Amino acid sequence: MPDISIKNIPERVLLRLKAQAKKNQRSLQNELLNILETAVEPARLSLEEVHSRVTVSGLRTGSESVQFIREDRDAR
Incomplete structure (x- = not known):
């Protein structure tokens, strides 16, 4: 080393x-x-920090999968 x-x-x-x-x-x-x-080392984010960042960014999560499927189906 x-x-x-x-x-x-x-x-x-x-x-x-x-x-x-x-x-x-x-x-x-x-x-x-x-x-x-x-x-x-990169800083580790807490679960609350990750949730806050996802919410602020407007990204959609897997918990919205039913909505994703409906939107995809309706778009056809």
């Missing part, structure tokens, strides 16, 4: 990272890797 080196880290930042690693029962290396992985 490739290495990354960060220079000139302020002492207060390093102390906070070490404290966070200890709290999470991880080595500093594993804590930093976890922070980086979390930073680049």
